[in-house]
Amino acid sequence: MSLLRPERQIAPSILSADFARLGDQVADVLEAGARVIHVDVMDGHFVPPITMGPIVVEALKGLATDSDAHLDVHLMVERPERHIAAFAKAGADSITCHVEATPHLDYALNAIRDHGCEAGLALNPGTPAEAAAQAQPDYVLCMTVNPGWGGQSFIPRSLQTIERLHTLMPQVPIEVDGGIDEHTAPDCARAGAGVFVAGSAIFGSDDPAAAYGRIASSISG
Numbered sequence: 220m221s222l223l224r225p226e227r228q229i230a231p232s233i234l235s236a237d238f239a240r241l242g243d244q245v246a247d248v249l250e251a252g253a254r255v256i257h258v259d260v261m262d263g264h265f266v267p268p269i270t271m272g273p274i275v276v277e278a279l280k281g282l283a284t285d286s287d288a289h290l291d292v293h294l295m296v297e298r299p300e301r302h303i304a305a306f307a308k309a310g311a312d313s314i315t316c317h318v319e320a321t322p323h324l325d326y327a328l329n330a331i332r333d334h335g336c337e338a339g340l341a342l343n344p345g346t347p348a349e350a351a352a353q354a355q356p357d358y359v360l361c362m363t364v365n366p367g368w369g370g371q372s373f374i375p376r377s378l379q380t381i382e383r384l385h386t387l388m389p390q391v392p393i394e395v396d397g398g399i400d401e402h403t404a405p406d407c408a409r410a411g412a413g414v415f416v417a418g419s420a421i422f423g424s425d426d427p428a429a430a431y432g433r434i435a436s437s438i439s440g
Contacts, residue, residue: 222255222291222313222337222358222414223392227438229404229431230255230291230394232418233279234270235370244427245279249286251428252435256288257396257416260306262296265320266367273302273309280310289313293341293396293416295366296320300327307334315339315360315394318350328356339394341366344374348383356391359384361412364397370419373398378410385411401437408438 222228231248233241233256245256258276263269276290283290292311296302299316300323306314314331318340321327331338340356342348344365351359361381364371374397384393395404395412400420407415417434424430 221289222339222394225413227408228255228414229253229435229438230257230414230416231421231427231431232257232259232396232416233275233422234259235418235422237422241275242278242282244422245282247428248421248431249282249288251431253431254286254288255291255414256283257291257293257418258311259418260292260294260296260302261367264297265317266295268367273305276306276309276311283310283312291315291394291416293339293360294320295341298323300330303327303330303334303336307331307336311336313337313339313358315341315358317341317343317366318346318354319343324354328354332357341396342380344377344380348380348387351384352387358392358394358414359388360394360396360416362397363395363399363403363407366397370423371398373403378406381407381410381412399434401433404434404438 328338341360363377394414396416
């Protein structure tokens with residue numbers, strides 16, 4: 220599995236999962252058809268919250284491997300180049316760093332590739348699309364909320380950024396993250412997105428597998 224595949228993909232984000240039942244909840248969405256699991260890593264510096272580290276990726280690797288699924292690690296951390304090796308060793312298949320988080324962006328993207336992972340670049344809502352085009356990542360993650368907290372509302376002007384990214388980098392997959400559900404995902408798809416990160420819309424639901432299915436159905440056309 221890869222983020223670089225042409226078909227649209229839903230990536231449930233475990234940031235909103237019940238960590239007392241993390242393995243069971245991830246297994247439920249994998250059984251429902253998910254083949255990308257998104258892991259939001261926050262350090263308390265680049266964004267205020269602190270979340271999880273490589274040990275969580277390592278714990279999920281077996282489940283992912285058994286389902287031929289992809290572990291997508293999103294580093295919302297300062298100086299992400301310092302953490303790439305640990306997450307790659309733990310089992311990440313793709314690693315995303317923020318253009319705003321390091322002065323060594325080219326080095327960071329190359330380090331991700333050198334460790335055998337797909338290299339992604341994330342943009343905050345206030346960052347222009349041109350910043351991604353200059354860096355030449357394998358894929359781009361367009362934040363559709365301000366990074367750091369789950370459960371935020373989708374920022375409508377993000378659609379313009381997605382469209383601009385698609386124009387500048389038509390062959391590069393676009394991932395969207397923030398406020399994604401069955402109502403916002405179709406607009407993002409029409410703008411050019413192909414990978415849809417959904418956290419609270421899936422794991423905040425009483426039935427994460429059914430919620431996954433509703434989002435998948437909304438972008439299936």
